[in-house]
Amino acid sequence: MEKVFAEIEKKIPQKREGMKGKVYHWLKRAEWPVISKKDAKDLQDSLHKLETELGIAINVDIEYISRTVLERVRANEILEWLEGHSFDSEQSEMQSDLQTKMTAGTGTHLLQSKELKEWLADGEASKAFWCRGARGAGKSTQISAVICNLESKWREGVHSSYEERAMGYTYFYITPNCLKDLTASKIIITLLLQLLKQVTSGDSDPNKASFPQAIIDLAGPSVRSGRIPLRQELTKAFIESAKCQQFPKGVFLAIDNLHLLPVQDRSDRATDLIEGIYEFLTEVQRSAKIKLLLCSGNAYMNHFLGDTEDIKPFELAATPQDLKTYLNHKIEGEDPKARRFRADLRQEEGLTKEMVIEELIAKSDKSFLLPALQMKELFNSSRASSISDVLKSLPPTFLDIYQADLSKIRDLQHEESLRAKIAISWAYFARRNLSAYELECAVSFGRANQGGNLPRRMNTIKIDKILDWCQGLLILSEDVESNGEDLILGGSTRVQFVHSTVYELLRDQLDLIQRIEEDIARECITYINETDLTEIVSDDVSSRGWREAKARKYGLLSYSAEMWGFHANRANNSEIDDLAIQLLQQESKLEILLDKLPKGASTYGEGDLLTAMGFHVAIHFNYLRVAKLMVDKGLGQINPETTVQTFEGDIIESKTPLMWAIISDAKDVSEWLVQTGANPNIKIENWSPLHWAIAKGKYDIAKLLLDNGADPNLQTSDKNETPLVFAAILGLLDISKLLVNYGASIAAHDIEYMTVAHHAARAGQLPFLQWAIDQGCDPQAKANGNTTALSAACYQGHTKLPEQIPTILHTGDGSKTKERVTEWVQVKG
Template sequence: MKNTNAGAAAPRVCSVWVKGIAGAGKSTLLRHALGRIKALHSAGEAPLVLDFFFDRQGDALQKSTLGLFRSLLHQVLTWAPRTLAAFVDAFRQRSAAEKTPPDDAAKWPEGDLKAALRSSLAAALQERPVWLLVDALDESGDEATAVGIVDEFKALLDGVSADGFPLRIILTARQHLKLDSEYRFEVAVQSNNAADIAAFVAARLSTDPFLKESIIGELITKRAGGLFLWAALVVDKVHAMRRASKGLRSIQRMIHDTPAKLAALYRQMLDELTAEERPLTRKLFQWMCFAKRPLKVDELKWALIVGAEGLIESCTQFEDHDEFDSDMATRIVYISRGLVKTESEWADSSPSAQHFVRFIHQSVVDFLLREGGLASMHDGPTLASADIAQHAHYQLSRTCIRYLRMKKIAQLPAETLQEWAESGTLWSTFPLFEYASVAWPSHTQRGYQHRLVSSMGWPSDPFFNRWLRIYCRVWSRKLPHIRWIMDKIKECSFLFRCPPENINVGHFAAQHGLTELLLEALPPRGRVAVDTRNNFGRTPLFYAALNGYGRLVAALLNAGADPCVRDHRGRDALSFAAQFGHADVASDLLSKGAGVNARDSAGITALHWAALGQDQDTMRLLLRRGADVGAKARNGSTPLEWAIVVGHEAGVATLLAAGSAVNYSYREWSFTDSLDSWVNCVCEEKGTLDIYFIDRGTRMWTPLSLAVRKGIVAIVKLLLDKGASPDLAAESGSLPLSLARELGNEEMISLLEARASKSKELSIMLGSNATM
């Protein structure tokens, strides 16, 4: 252990960084520490113990800062609820005031969660000690994210009161992270764990008297070089050799020949696969690396058996497969050569309490995807990383489609499916149904698209329309099983939204970028009407435009799609292309006759949406094509305010350079577009869903007063330099300087006072000249 503040007095706060290479046993050490700390509670000291284990293989909340702070606050609420009383009250008020469901009201901004954690821990530390343990910080995202978490915890330490109980923080991370200066103590695991590895190995070998008395344990410990995981894998190989009646010399040779680095060891283990096992193992790894969520054992069994190729078969024929009656939990561990495990991580919440399949360590995923492990398992030339992903998504997509087209599922009436879903029979009878019905469009979009049409059996097989009926009818009901899935798998929640009503295969292909399917559907090959509207009044062109699929937009326009068609709110495809920053698509639409100054029912133009979408290329394109920079929406707002709302400094500069006025007022308003589930999906993935919420109330504002209220000094300077008056008060509004003083923004106050003074001097001079 290294003390970076040697000689200092015993601290009231303590921070420890447990660092080490992958597989050194950092997580194991932290789990043991967590158990020891929690034991203090039974001894009467009663500390508040909070923990979080980042997991890159897990769902979105298990590998994000949002999940970290939500989890920590949930633990505080469980064990020290009084410290979060104000936070709970705020939640209730917000939920009641905004009339939002609890699930939506609970979506707090990350900054609010951090503030709540700081205040709750400050209160808790007045009553008892607090321990905070966070594992695998390097799996939280990139290095900047990890450093940001460290900075937040450092702020927690700095804020500890001198008269309270101590706060102790322990973090684990791989040693490449540059966190050294932030921690009082460091523990380099691989330099201090030889005794622990020796004890572990001895315990594992003690069941075999021959191995217990041999030098095998000592040899493994010495060769491990501080890698706990290496020792564990080699012990497994030793036991396998003993079961095969191998002698001591063979075992010793195996240990000496085993590569010291984990990646090389994994490659050696996979090289031992037989020709028969290799395709199945490759398929297993594809599902585990690219599935939208961890799969249950029963789900994975069907995924491996059904496969991506071949004729559509019945359930009975698949049940005759050689692998069907195998003990799949044991089988997948064997064909992965121990790199995969099963665990009931979510069994306490799952109604089926089944086991999920996971890799034994994140380093296995790194080896497969970053170090060529999965690529080397393909026959023929080595594939690039992008090709590996596309090939895997192709396999997963076609497997899902084949499963859903099985006769037993295809022939079930929709009413029966709904009844089975309500009773739980559906999930037990067709284990892969939930995953396949939800995820096949996403995998199809990300994989190779060749032979998609024949895989779907379109148009002779009514698979697509049947899927729509099944999907919307079953999933829209949000039964307990489905609510559990959506709660656990936040990153996939957008997949559970039903498509808009009255869509056809053209809408679907345009939304998911499926060029082959769209070309087959449109005339002259197909019979799908190019301008068919869904219940929002949107044609396939809308979805191709908002997703930026230039080739699909061109195909639709060449097939006769109307570029000027409006949805039920008066919006056209150009407004969506502008909103999501697809300048090339916007250019094609304008060339085919889309109106550059067309307005929707709220008087909003494409330039408004481009300003809100913060894309300068699209804004400049629209301005070059004649967009009215001063176009006013129904509430009087111009594109300039929309750029100010989202704090887009470059966009504000572009609009001002194009001649936007700065001294006028407009009415504050609330605008929520009539979004369908597919548009929401794009918004959520691109992080722009909040752009639909502007402001509330009835006050009048000027561009300058809005920028002051947003607290954006750079934009305030731009407006002032273009002649915005600091003395212009909007009707029923405040002067910008008064507003800055209300908000306590000192930098803004100084800037506005200086400009107001110059404005006053100029007015006096002009007045004096007028009287001379």
């Protein structure tokens, strides 16, 4: 008994002065012998329990801090990963700029409308909201008002419980500046990044990012491998994130300026972009937790949606209050034209600002077409009549304005009318927006120039005069900044139609569009031919200084070299084909042509360009007619005897014509080359044509090659990787099934004995991994270093591992495997 009491005393603090009440008096009075053995044992157990709980509490606190640090590191990794593939900074600047410039009172009607409130609160999947109108109508400002309102509500409830938080908000403004690198995946990634930043701002613990599980699952197999998930994976993650507890009231999504998307462009890249965005919007529209607002010109939106039942927007028209806010802002502006207008207005008897606004409102139709062009006409300093007369003569709708402008163009003097039609034709058919200087050169060259000198900076017709001739149908884009690549003097201000509707309205105006494809192709080829390279000599085709010199002396040369082949191919004209062949035989011009071909690891390397010929340039443009003619004339070979050439002692191994065609997405030429006998099993720089087709994700080309004798088990020369390994890394299930159907070995391994299961697991391609195992790939196979598919996946730190990898790999006790994997991943950081 005494030993028990002694142990108890060791655990009771010696300083009893702090003890109060019954405990103190009981201890003071107690003589240990009066305590029963059972009481002493219970007291000892209780103290042991307290000691254990204290230790656990300390360990839990340490574990919590460790996990918090780990989660913060992982959160930062996810944010950095997404930021590297997004337009986040540009979108933030755009939104900030729009809100800064927002006129007081703008958007009040929209925010207070019963229609919008009921739509946002609707818990069921509902129609998309559609805000449409002409350029300058205030659509983006309206959306900004909604975003600003939602952002304010989110900040007010940022530290509230999940149930009390406001609606999440995401937005994407399509700008001419981002179109060059725009993909559907980059749009979705930008939206996901916005969601994550709201989550981090809304978490009660600033060091902990409670990201939606869907995003964590998506990032796990992707962050460390650096891969960009498939568009379908990104779409699923976005929709699932909108359903999670962090956004109990769902997410608002706005896509603005849809009319800027390149619907006229028939290239594979443009087609993939349009289809990708449409598929994303279709899936989003089906979610009850996402409210979708689309913003665009009406003509384009009709084209974009077509007759589909998937997306059915309902319109929002402007009210007189919105129009008054807009018109007041324009008339009360501080620019010289507005000040002069107010001065003229004061001279008008019986006419006030309010009367002008009411008249303009009466002339605005229900489609939210604010009278931007009508205001321009009122502010026109060259008008001869009074404001009252101009006001009475204004047409009421955009269509009427357009028809009136066409009449004005036809009524110009012959030379002015001709040059206006040339400018409009170039803007209509050009494969990208021309810079102001490029359009000056285009209008000053060719048929309108009547055999004159090649236009230079000093002898072109200036852009202001050209725009005046076009009667407002063409304008300068003010929101495009130079990216350092255009190298056009005076910046890279682009010329565009005043509104996307013009494209639709011009379709039937053949008398106005006098420059068809063959005319533009002929002028591009002629421009290249007449360029004097002796004035701009350089040994380095990638030299920035050389390209700057070209831009200074020959404004249309950059566009001509970049796009001539596309226009020539679409012209379908034998005369143009002959001009093309003549151009491609001039070695002195190849420096210009090759300079405009894309460079990079995924396309052409510098060595490829050094060994390229005119035949390769024709292939790049998918110019099948000319490619055939060049082979017939002995200017190109289907299977060149050697692809190895020597330059200054360096051995350069170029790609074969078939490889060029695959990399260029030249489908027509690819089919012709294969059917004409191009070798599908040759390997250049380790890869075969089939490897290239899979790397580009081209199912049709891969099938074409396999149908014509491509070996599905051909290994790369450096790592012994089969085409199926490429498909595993990229997660291309359709192509993989195709390869297996043509005899690809599911058990093949590379030089390190890694199977397709290893590669799929390491890349986080779980659906592919499941399929490969179902096909008989050994999940327990060991590569060099005893690496299994599971350990290869663990090494990448995939957060999906504990739940999914063990099950897929059939590794026995799932719960134990999950614990081992989780512990392994934490140890590896």
